[in-house]
Amino acid sequence: MEEKLNNLVQRITASSQPDEVKAELFDTISRGMHALVWPVLLKYIPTERLKGYAEHPETITVDSYIDLISEASGVQDGQAMKDLEQVVNTVLDDVGKVLTKYHIE
């Protein structure tokens, strides 16, 4: 993942795009990657448990939040992490295709 991202960043950096556009691209990539985390994690959070917290706010604590995320991240085998890495890799490949389309080689 880092190698793919590094490659994209180098292509953008070396391109003739105005600095403002480069900055916007970096910002978009950064926000986009972070925005993919929750949809992946949510897949691993039991709906009923989340619903229980949402319907009984008094049960929401920092500890319960951390437990929720820890479990969702896949305490046993980190499957969520693997999923996330795969998702981000796929998206970065697609971003690379867009850059190629705009001659950002």
Next chain:
Amino acid sequence: MAEAGIVNETETQTERPPVVAEVEQVFADKQEELNQALEPEKLSIYRQYRKEFQEHVLANMTEEEQGKIRTRLADFRNKLGAGYRDASIRVKDLVRNTTSLPYVLFGKGWPKGENYEHEIARAKAWGDLTDARMRMRLEERKAYQDSTLATFIKGTGKWALAGGVFGAIPGGVAAIPAAAVGAAVGGTAEVAYSKAQRVVDKIFGPPISVAR
């Protein structure tokens, strides 16, 4: 683009350069695809949970409780960082930066007390550290270049004296601008690499340590 993976219905699209808009669309499409794959209503339940978390836990937190939350989050981050050997450090950074909800909320209504100042200072320190690392890399590479250049000049000087190809350069090897040779040896590439690496670091977000 929506925050934390949630579609924001109120967000308005401003005019963007086409390449930026298309890159944004790539992420939006993937996000939508992932959201669609979730169980029905899960997204709205999560939104409700998040709202309640903000209103019931974060908004009413005392200074003392803010201190405690940092300790708990430190444990959580360490746990994430230490586990899952198959996952890359960068993926862990992504998850850690994104799921530390209280940190996401800094500057968005979070009480700007002691911890807020600490967080700002930490972010600044991270930026300074990144700059320092880049400078260090450049200095190391420059020392290497200087060393290589010295060897290069020494060697070619001998060839020039022997009537080799460099002997044809008016004024000999000494006439070659040192900067030009340095760039040829790799100086320019190093600057590009360091800049790119720095951007990559920023994209992933600061490596977070919540130890106080």
